[in-house]
Amino acid sequence: MKFRNFPMVPRVLFGRNSFDQVGELLMPLRRNSEAPYIFLVDDVFQDRPEVTSRIPVMFEDRIIFISADEEPKTAQVDALVAMIKTAFDEMPSGVIGIGGGTVMDLAKAVSLLLTNPGSAQDYQGWDLVKNKAVYHVGIPSISGTGAEVSRTTVLTGPEKKLGINSDFTPFDQVVLDPAMTGGVPKDQWFFTGMDCFIHCVESLEGYFLNTFSQSYGEKAYELCCEVFTSDELGLEERQNKLMMASWHGGMSIAYSQVGIAHALSYGLSYELGIRHGVGNCMVFDHLEKYYPKGVRKFKEMKDRHEIVLPSGVCSDLTTEQMDSMTRVALSLEPLWENALGADWKQKITEKEIHELYQKM
Template sequence: MVPRVVYGKGSFGQLGEILMPKRQHAEAPMIFLVDAVFEDSQLLQRIPAIFEDQIILISASEEPKTAQVDVLVDKILNSYEYLPSGIIGIGGGTLLDLAKAVAIMITNPGSSTQYQGWDLVGKPAIYHVGIPTLSGTGAEVSRTTVLMGPERKLGINSDHTTFDQVILDPELTAGVPRDQWFYTGMDCFIHCVESLQGTYLNAFSQSYGEKAMELCEEVFLKDLPEEESREKLMMASWHGGMSIAYSQVGVAHALSYGLSFVMGTPHGLGNCLVFQHLEAFYPEGVRNFKKMLQRHKIQLPQGVCQDLSESELDTMVRVAMEMTPLWENALGENWESRISAADLKEIYLKI
């Protein structure tokens, strides 16, 4: 679990005070990985960069990649005589996952591709902080950093991945484009559906999952003031991330990984594209999802997979079926007898 959390409007202003005791010395910098969407914003000016600190702007238009992590780590290690004092990720799930992965790879040898899987990280990461500017992914609280590798989309799942500090400031999520707000929020909603109906469910994950679901339904099915909506969705994201930390996600995420790997589809949108066709697995969840789509007048893209080759479809299916823990959570230990490659291909062709 994340050991230190600060929550509240304006809490981003405490970042300098939070970082100061963690600074090793003046030549051991803090590295700020920031969503490039903030390049000309006041937020960038509020970052407490001092001494040898570096702000690196990164586009979040694509899913985070292992190659991108390796390049960032090499750049940081070759730019300074000393290891950084910390890595701070500011942005949505892409930036938070990059920050977690870079913090791990600063202290672990080789390529980040070597650590895609479960509990493969040998050495603790350097100090790292997560500051979400979108709500829904749960990346701020999870023990995974999901990366696109040369062979698969798979997280670095370990106890060393979790942030040392998180700042939850609802003001940072103001002004998010409506479609992006919806798709990222649906990532949280789908987390809850998959966790609460999974075979891995336990009292811990259930308690967090039920609260996250309650908050998602308030945000997306009721008329809330904008400020209250931001606050509740931020807490839904946190609780949803905690729920899957002690259980797992399921069918939608497995299929979404295949979609992202082949087509580069953003994670939240990919989950939505898949989830609309999963009535057989999550009937009540899909019904509520479609109500949310209608209420917020969201039109999902059509015909996304219609021009894919057989080879591309086969790759999508392979990537999805490699997510064994997700299928076990969704369908049980004998999941391979309950779902086939042909079944997955049929779902993809509906998208």
Template structure:
């Protein structure tokens, strides 16, 4: 048996208001006065002085506001990298991502592509990155994706949606400040939180399950239940617990894998551009056959929080479009193997996936 030797985030700060320590944390990492820190910040904060005024810029440091309306793309990574290379004489001291999963994935990818030749699409897959990226910091402003702790950066490329999975992907530093997630709209809070919940269900019921994954997965699942089912938590407690659920949920899949909902939501994202969190919810709503208990609880949470999911998104798709989604989903073999087992191709056919997509 060849056990995987996974890296973890080496440094993490947790605590309400810890974002104020950012400059103190990163300043020892500045290479010189000409090597800037580049801040990739979700553009929802563009006019939010409460957050941006706390980012202390020195020398040639720069903030780049990035839209998170769409899933991150390999072309977007390449454009950011080119912009940075052309704008500065020296390689940056570091990349700091401040936002949700989209921004955190972009920050990880940009860090890697500043030190590896070619385009981001060349590295979609497992362990293709050869050189460590530059110093990179993740600061989540929404909780659930686990992007702050994972060894992948999920990107939509020209031919597929697939992560850059590598030992060099995880952040060098993470700051978990629950105050940063206080203004997240309810539906967004739910969809991203459910990404974490679905991670856990898929990890805990999968064939790859082991004690390492189970321990983190159970902890994240219990925290999700507290946040989404109980009414006696204060706002601060709810925010802190969801932040830790996201962290543990991300850890639970480090040594295992996700499953059916994630595989099929990749198809929705690749063809229709549907964002990851809501895509997972749309798919998971129809997966009683695979996750009976998990889906039952999901529907209960949906009802408690008055969430209405979009319907009929695949109703008018052509067979060609459906085939694109099916092929994208079926290409994620480790996810299916985790969900169903080594002989998954016997039960997961194109017809099976087509009938599931047509329900959505």
């Protein structure tokens, strides 16, 4: 048996207000004054000088504000790369993503496409990237996606929603500053936190589970339950613990895989544009057959925080739309194999997937 040699983020800085050390981290790695740092920043911070004034721009550095209203797309990556190559004669010293999963995935993808020819859609899949990315840094401003630690950058392309999964994708440096997550709306906090919780359930109950994944998954599961069910945690402690749950949840799938909720959520996102965290929750709410214990705990947390999920979104879809969502979901074969085993194609049918979607 040959084991995979997975890469991990080599440097991590953790602590409240550690964001103030970003300039100190970047300075030694700046190639010269003409090789800029590109800061991709969630546009929620555009009118928040308490954050933007602390971004350490100098020389030719550029801040590009990114809307996170939609999931990241391959065309968006291509446009950003073209803009950067047109604006600067030198290759950037690095790309820094400041925001949620959307911005961090874009930062990873842009850093890869700056050094690899073609379009982002050419690299959707597993281990298709040939050249090392430019230096890239992830600074999450919301906790749960695990994008800060994963070896994938999930993108919606013209034909599919699928990650660029490669050894060159993980960040070179991550800054985990729980104070950056202040001000996240309640629903978004819940949906993104549940993305982490669902990572753990799908990893811990999957066929690919091993001791490495289990150790991270169990800790992330424990932290999520504490954050979303305890009345004794203060705000700062809640932020600290959820940020570490996100990290551990991302690590739990590094050596295993996610499962059915993520596969079906990808279909919802591709066809209907439903955000990843929301889509995961919509799907997971109906997966008692596959993850009974996890779904019970999810429903308990959902009720505790008075979260109302969207409903009826698939009730008026055409057959073509339903088939499209199903095609996208079934294309994620490793997810189904992790959930149902090597013979997964004998255990799930398109009809069953249609029936699950029709409940949403």
